Amino acid sequence: MEINVRDVDLLRAFQRLTPYNSSITERIRSTNFAERSHTAVWTLCSLEARTTINRLGLPYGRKSMTVSPPECAFSHRDYLRGVVDADGSVGHTGQGWPFVSLTTAQTPRSWQRTCTTTAALHWIAKGPQPTH
Numbered sequence: 001m002e003i004n005v006r007d008v009d010l011l012r013a014f015q016r017l018t019p020y021n022s023s024i025t026e027r028i029r030s031t032n033f034a035e036r037s038h039t040a041v042w043t044l045c046s047l048e049a050r051t052t053i054n055r056l057g058l059p060y061g062r063k064s065m066t067v068s069p070p071e072c073a074f075s076h077r078d079y080l081r082g083v084v085d086a087d088g089s090v091g092h093t094g095q096g097w098p099f100v101s102l103t104t105a106q107t108p109r110s111w112q113r114t115c116t117t118t119a120a121l122h123w124i125a126k127g128p129q130p131t132h
Helices: 005-017 047-055 076-087 108-119
Strands: 002-004 022-029 037-044 088-092 098-102
Touching: 002 005, 005 022, 005 037, 076 088, 076 098
Parallel strands: none
Antiparallel strands: 002 037, 022 037, 088 098
């Protein structure tokens, strides 16, 4: 898990709550969004933990086209926050209107489930729209 270094205390909290071996490292790099991005990375070093997380629905490896909301009870707000943190942005248009933008490779079915989750939070979900 990689987040802005200013939030490294969140990763340290995860590390304390997790009974598995893990590490937190920092890196500075250039990204599409910033010339200098300083992030903290939490690496969980346990096959048992990874297997459990995978059974809960998080696929192995880099970004996946099959990620969708969990089948079990979960916090819709927290799920949506994670989706936006991973694949989107929040901001204001040039005219001052707030926006949430998502770019995803989710399949139409999993995207529909994400939209349904979003609508449950009383957001206006426009649905998938391809960019050209």
